[in-house]
Amino acid sequence: xxxxxxxxxxxxxxxxxxxxxxxxxxxxxxxxxxxxxxxxxxxxxxxxxxxxxxxxxxxxxxxxxxxxxxxxxxxxxxxxxxxxxxxxxxxxxxxxxxxxxxxxxxxxxxxxxxxxxxxxxxxxxxxxxxxxxxxxxxxxxxxxxxxxxxxxxxxxxxxxxxxxxxxxxxxxxxxxxxxxxxxxxxxxxxxxxxxxxxxxxxxxxxxxxxxxxxxxxxxxxxxxxxxxxxxxxxxxxxxxxxxxxxxxxxxxxxxxxxxxxxxxxxxxxxx
Ligand SMILES: Nc1ncnc2c1ncn2[C@@H]1O[C@H](COP(=O)(O)OP(=O)(O)OP(=O)(O)O)[C@@H](O)[C@H]1O
Ligand SMILES: [Mg+2]
Numbered sequence: 001x002x003x004x005x006x007x008x009x010x011x012x013x014x015x016x017x018x019x020x021x022x023x024x025x026x027x028x029x030x031x032x033x034x035x036x037x038x039x040x041x042x043x044x045x046x047x048x049x050x051x052x053x054x055x056x057x058x059x060x061x062x063x064x065x066x067x068x069x070x071x072x073x074x075x076x077x078x079x080x081x082x083x084x085x086x087x088x089x090x091x092x093x094x095x096x097x098x099x100x101x102x103x104x105x106x107x108x109x110x111x112x113x114x115x116x117x118x119x120x121x122x123x124x125x126x127x128x129x130x131x132x133x134x135x136x137x138x139x140x141x142x143x144x145x146x147x148x149x150x151x152x153x154x155x156x157x158x159x160x161x162x163x164x165x166x167x168x169x170x171x172x173x174x175x176x177x178x179x180x181x182x183x184x185x186x187x188x189x190x191x192x193x194x195x196x197x198x199x200x201x202x203x204x205x206x207x208x209x210x211x212x213x214x215x216x217x218x219x220x221x222x223x224x225x226x227x228x229x230x231x232x233x234x235x236x237x238x239x240x241x242x243x244x245x246x247x248x249x250x251x252x253x254x255x256x257x258x259x260x261x262x263x264x265x266x267x268x269x270x271x
Contacts, residue, residue: 097142108159
């Protein structure tokens with residue numbers, strides 16, 4: 001069954017800057033769907049269109065429609081969406097730096113009117129998935145590692161017991177081993193808590209290992225989509241994203257066409 005359906009949307013910032021054109025995508029119930037693409041392709045904009053956070057950036061969905069569980073949701077407030085179980089984890093792991101890890105997690109429960117007992121239970125559930133957060137619960141979030149802050153941001157979203165999480169670039173700036181740890185937890189949350197994920201990532205290689213389906217965005221359009229397995233095997237994807245990543249000097253974190261070009265220049269120079 002389709003949980004989220006984005007149909008042919010167009011997004012304009014500041015009344016004139018056309019950023020998304022005719023973007024369509026589906027997330028099945030219980031799925032992990034990857035939204036891939038280079039810098040500026042429109043991944044974050046797509047997630048914000050779904051979570052209705054575009055207005056804060058003077059952006060607007062000007063065409064198309066978004067449905068969640070069959071209901072039209074592109075006119076709802078972000079709060080109403082959270083109430084229905086859709087939560088976005090923003091790019092750049094936004095934690096409250098001056099609060100402790102546990103206080104950060106508790107802010108995630110605040111909006112959904114839980115009792116003390118329910119909050120406690122939600123907290124223990126989050127700690128069960130993120131043992132590192134339990135160890136660091138009393139630490140000020142601003143002093144924890146990048147990986148712990150990303151976990152804290154995802155954990156905070158989980159406090160509200162969402163059905164769907166829009167996860168924006170969880171791998172950003174993190175060491176490969178930590179990225180792997182975070183994606184393993186995402187998979188766990190997907191399988192055991194039945195949370196569906198729409199996952200924006202520049203790290204194509206990792207995302208396609210954990211997702212079941214992927215969409216590739218370029219300049220605000222979907223240029224390719226398919227099962228994760230078929231995208232991993234696709235020659236263009238391999239060349240432009242995976243191939244480079246495998247050879248890339250900095251461990252495969254960069255994966256845009258621009259990086260392909262600079263990589264080739266580097267190679268020529270070395271030869
Ligand atoms: N508030 C805004 N006002 C005007 N233009 C914007 C705004 N936010 C984003 N853009 C533009 O929209 C395009 C898509 O940006 P977006 O952040 O969605 O890309 P992205 O795929 O998430 O990139 P990244 O991988 O760097 O996070 C870019 O050209 C960007 O400059
Ligand atoms: Mg982004």
